[in-house]
Amino acid sequence: ANPGDWVELSPDELDPDSAAQTLAAGLAAPVTAPFAAITPREAGLPLTRLGPQDVAGRACAAYGVADTTATGERIDVTIALGDDGLPCAVETRAGGTVNRVVYDAYNPPLTIEIPPLGAPVASPAANS
Numbered sequence: 001a002n003p004g005d006w007v008e009l010s011p012d013e014l015d016p017d018s019a020a021q022t023l024a025a026g027l028a029a030p031v032t033a034p035f036a037a038i039t040p041r042e043a044g045l046p047l048t049r050l051g052p053q054d055v056a057g058r059a060c061a062a063y064g065v066a067d068t069t070a071t072g073e074r075i076d077v078t079i080a081l082g083d084d085g086l087p088c089a090v091e092t093r094a095g096g097t098v099n100r101v102v103y104d105a106y107n108p109p110l111t112i113e114i115p116p117l118g119a120p121v122a123s124p125a126a127n128s
Helices: 018-026
Strands: 050-055 056-069 075-081 087-094 095-100
Touching: 050 075, 050 087, 056 087
Parallel strands: none
Antiparallel strands: 050 056, 056 075, 075 087, 087 095
């Protein structure tokens, strides 16, 4: 297929050990809310109020928590919440790496359209 083409692909046709299978599984997985699966241990960690934080022009209250990874490395998490109780941002710092996700829109209007020229791709098994 050409780079701009849309193709129809079944994850069952991918090599289970391939990067493409890993990517397909990630795309098919349900989206979860940040920290939706907090363990009882994580829920028991002390939370520190850090004060107000401006996130993309939104007034939020920031809270911080520190934890340790399985390898003993410190991980710092800052969670900023809006007046509506929804997250404004979640920032994780560990090992010199900073990952910050900003949540600036909830339930935006969304339209998904099927590409006009989707074409099935022959599986590798069909070509052998």
